[in-house]
Amino acid sequence: MKLTFFGHSAFQIETGGSLILIDPFITGNPLAESVVAADTLIPDAILVTHAHGDHWGDTAALAKRTGALVVANFEITQYLVREVGHQNVMAVNTGGGVELGWGKVTCTWARHSSSFPDGTYGGNPGGFMIETKAGCLYMAGDTSPFPDMAWLGEDYDIDVAVLPIGDCFTMGHEGSVRAAHMLNARRVVPCHYDTFRPIETDTDAWSKRMREAGQSPHVMRPGDTLEVAPTR
Numbered sequence: 001m002k003l004t005f006f007g008h009s010a011f012q013i014e015t016g017g018s019l020i021l022i023d024p025f026i027t028g029n030p031l032a033e034s035v036v037a038a039d040t041l042i043p044d045a046i047l048v049t050h051a052h053g054d055h056w057g058d059t060a061a062l063a064k065r066t067g068a069l070v071v072a073n074f075e076i077t078q079y080l081v082r083e084v085g086h087q088n089v090m091a092v093n094t095g096g097g098v099e100l101g102w103g104k105v106t107c108t109w110a111r112h113s114s115s116f117p118d119g120t121y122g123g124n125p126g127g128f129m130i131e132t133k134a135g136c137l138y139m140a141g142d143t144s145p146f147p148d149m150a151w152l153g154e155d156y157d158i159d160v161a162v163l164p165i166g167d168c169f170t171m172g173h174e175g176s177v178r179a180a181h182m183l184n185a186r187r188v189v190p191c192h193y194d195t196f197r198p199i200e201t202d203t204d205a206w207s208k209r210m211r212e213a214g215q216s217p218h219v220m221r222p223g224d225t226l227e228v229a230p231t232r
Contacts, residue, residue: 001134001228003160005220007031008195009055011139011162015132018044018102021068022128022139025057031195035223038062045100047130048072049141050114051079051122054195060084071098071105075123079116094126103132108152110143112170135159135228138183142192144171149182159228160218161185164192165206166199173206180215187216189226 002014008029013020024046026038038058046068049055056076063070063086070080070089077089090098097106106129114122127141129152138152138161152158161183164170170192171179180188188210193201203219210217220226 001132001137002225003137003189003220003228004225005189005191005222006036007034007222009049009142009164009191010057011191012041012043013130013137015134016102020045020047020102020130021062022047023049023055023057023141024059024062025054027058027061029054029057029195031222039065042066043068044102045069045071047105047128047139048076049110049127049139050112050125051076051116051120052114052142053117055142056116056122060086063088069100071100071128073107073114073123073126075114075121079120079122092126094124097129103130105130108138108140109146109148110141111146112142129156129158131156135230137228138162138185140164140179142170145175145179145182147182149179153182153184157230158183158185159230160187160189160226162189162191165190165203166193166195166201168198170199172201173209176206177209177213177215180210181213187218187226189218189220 004012074091092107108127112125114125207217
């Protein structure tokens with residue numbers, strides 16, 4: 001499995017011949033626009049954690065152009081059907097999972113909020129546990145730590161946990177260390193930082209704090225790709 005970071009919380013997964021985008025905030029994202037253009041991406045599936053503009057991003061345009069399957073909560077998928085006319089959707093909710101050929105996606109809890117840029121209610125925010133033959137990836141979404149992360153760490157053999165670290169709207173350094181401890185992932189990748197002034201942060205200090213806590217941090221810069229493979 002190849003994991004590519006486009007900046008903020010936008011990622012691309014390549015696995016089993018399929019291409020999956022997560023929270024494709026490309027257009028208007030100064031970090032992402034330096035490495036990729038939304039109109040060059042041809043995803044098979046798009047996973048959306050919640051409806052805020054910095055995660056919803058280019059979802060509607062990408063779905064309409066490519067016909068990609070969009071996996072998200074019920075409110076987001078119905079917004080796509082109603083407002084965009086895109087019918088290829090799969091609604092999930094907290095704790096529910098779906099098999100998608102290239103892997104299984106399970107919707108996880110997130111402590112946050114969710115509304116579309118036009119103010120429409122965006123349903124419950126969430127994250128995703130993504131299980132493939134090439135590894136297990138946890139995308140926390142926008143959240144603070146929550147005790148159920150310990151269950152996720154027990155129930156899943158997580159190769160990579162992607163956690164927000166920018167503070168202000170999500171957990172910061174301290175919270176991400178607590179989350180990483182509960183999740184027991186082999187590697188921890190930060191996201192949701194440096195895009196805007198309120199979430200600028202020192203990733204070197206974050207990495208040092210993670211290592212001191214016995215974790216394995218891996219900072220990805222926009223355009224970086226990480227090979228994910230199960231080793232345990």
